[in-house]
Amino acid sequence: MIRFFLGKILWLIPTLIGITIVAFGFVRVLPGDPVLLMAGERGLTPERHAELTHQLGFDRPIWVQYSDFLWKVLHGDLGDSLVTHKPVLHEFLTLFPATVELGLFAMVLAVVIGVPVGVLAAIKRGSWFDQISMGTALVGYSMPIFWWGLLLIILFSGILKWTPVSGRISLIYYFPNGTGFMLWDALMSGQKGALTSALSHLILPSIVLATIPLAVIARQTRSAMLEVLGEDYVRTARAKGMPPRRVVGVHALRNAMIPVITTIGLQVGMLMAGAILTETIFSWPGIGKWMVDSISRRDYPSVQGGLLMIAVIVMVVNLIVDLLYGLINPRIRHR
């Protein structure tokens, strides 16, 4: 067991080095010069351009820039943003709680709805419930997020006035020394109505962000369940007279969960992609929108630092998923 864990963790080291190279290289492969973009139509003289490029260190050989980046990363320094001139790590950590809060909420929504729907659809294969739920899942999976988010805003905030349009909490609440996790801050502040306000702001963006993972999880659960339900041991369990609820809930579901957990782990990466659009629509101050802004400004330190952090987080989540397998399925850890 310990060997299995250690093996997984050791693999992280070369992967991390690989990620630094990709993160560093990616933004430099994109055409576009951050200095020129800063100046815009106004432009700058070739001398000024050279001076600024030198000031930012972009005139050094690429491997020098990379080793400088790597050296700083090892010391916990991701550099300073070219735009705000603040440390990238600080910016990331300021915005990250908002993305985590939204992502967790969306993920819980996707799992809590997706898994039971998938199980039920598998048990009642071919029924109207199966057809409608899987049809809806397919639509959800293909939904353009931007359009979907706007549609929900117009319906629930514009016409019905049930939810606020955008933001994280009503502007009358403000927690200067908060953690950045708005639900927690609202709860701790003890201010009347703060928690309700924060929750009501979370509803629409969570639904939008959860839509695609929910669809994927529901479909994955259904097909995994179908496969397991056809297995010999399920038939045996049934034959020996075990109650159907126990057959499905214990024997079938536990085995079907392995591919589902893989899917959930992979969806964390997908959530980051979804967060970019969701955060833009709902004015949600998270890292998805921050990354897009940084890329369009060719803010090299922010892009490479942000990519690195996101990659590390996705890796850690997948590592946890891997370790969970080991716990759920002894065959994997003994292989």
Next chain:
Amino acid sequence: MTIRSMLLAGAAAVLMTAGGAGAKTLVYCSEASPEGFDPAPYTSGTTFDASSHPVYDQLVEFKPGTTEIEPGLAESWDVSEDGLSYTFHLRKGVKFHSVDGFTPTRDFNADDVVFSFDRQGNKDNPYYEYAPGVSYEYYAGMDMPTIIKSIDKIDDYTVKFTLSEPNAPFLADMAMDFASIISKEYADKLAAEDRKADINNVPVGTGPFEFVAYQKDAVIRYKANPDYFKGKAPIDDLIFAITPDPAVRMQKLQAGECQIMPYPAPADLDALKSDPNIKVDEQPGLNVAYLAYNTTQKPFDDPKVRKALNMSINKQAIIDAVFQGAGQVAKNPIPPTMWSYNNAIQDDAYDPEAAKKMLDEAGVKDLEMNIWAMPVQRPYMPNARRTAELMQSDLAKVGVKANIVSYEWGEYLSKSKDPNRDGAVILGWTGDNGDPDNFLAVLLGCSAAESGANRAFWCNKDFDDLITKARQTNDMAERTKLYEQAQVVFKEQAPWDTIAHSTVFMPMSNKVTGYVMSPLGGHDFYGVDISE
């Protein structure tokens, strides 16, 4: 009661008044996050809306709703006969804001003025590069290092600027955002505490609103400055709710989550105008979109050919299709809201038949050319690609084959400056200081032709003489006459096809009163009130 608990109780009382029923709060759904709160190192309007406009003042200011200059932190000024020295007489009793960790001990004075400019031009000033990568692009871009020879404190309330040559637009430059006056006392304190970068995080100015807090990418909070030298603002709190998507901004405005918003999507204008709770102000933008020929290359070196091409392009169709009506056809290189705009000039009318004949006469046959289309949306141009396509089909009608080319934005800007560039470039400009020199010299002067900022590489002696003379005299009537003549030369020579000036819209709640649109494109909330 300990001092600490007394302070806390006091702070709570302040907060309660601020949030209470009596306080008036204006929420502005802004379009993007500011890059920082020190205006000098930045060039974007979004950053100025959040920094220089609410928090800071300049020596001179633009009169609301105009590009005319009025006194700001300087009560008056004298210009020497030779136009080489500007002496500003500063206002007395102006207070800087107090923020957490800083309470000013003295009023605004000449040291603040000298410091605010010195840090941008003097490499030895401790604030020249107060954080890695900070540079003063606007100061450099407006040519200040060349124009300003020296800045001297005469006494506590008098500052003299000596110029290296007469420069009439200089006064307008002093009203620009980069010329905001920051507190030297505050800067010194930050430097002593080794946190200079905070000048970009927590601004201290003399302006109508005091900075309270910024929650990154979400909310900026200000409160009215009770000691503002022009009087306290009618509203008590000003909040920017950062909302990047225009359709969402509109929903927020309609739901009452904010009272005023910039940059609506053109497609939403009808819905906004028909909402009984919303009014929409509009104004022509201080900008121009143009198509610049490379006038150093054949056959574009011939004004007749350029004119013929201009006549073959249907600009009204571009306004209708690309601007969706949110713009007007441009006939001059400067927008109609700018002083000295020559309205007597006749545009080259759309006439493909005549254009074809003119091309034949000029001996141009089977012309094939490139049209450069920008890859990005800009305030003066919603969709350059679509514009280029419309031009392409118009040109085909007169027998000219146009190919559309495009590059990544940074590359586009630099490649289009190459004098050997092939073809005509779509580009535009948004004015900085409301002075015609800021369009005519920057975009069409001979020295700009050398640097490439003049994308037509057009250097016409008559034109250049007129604008140089206009820059060197301070007589407004004389300058107007010279710029009007320069526009005549421009039209005859046609180095560009002037495409459009976009229209700027500002939807707001009916309850908002006193909002004045600035022709310079910024958003100011001093003087705005909310009726109950």
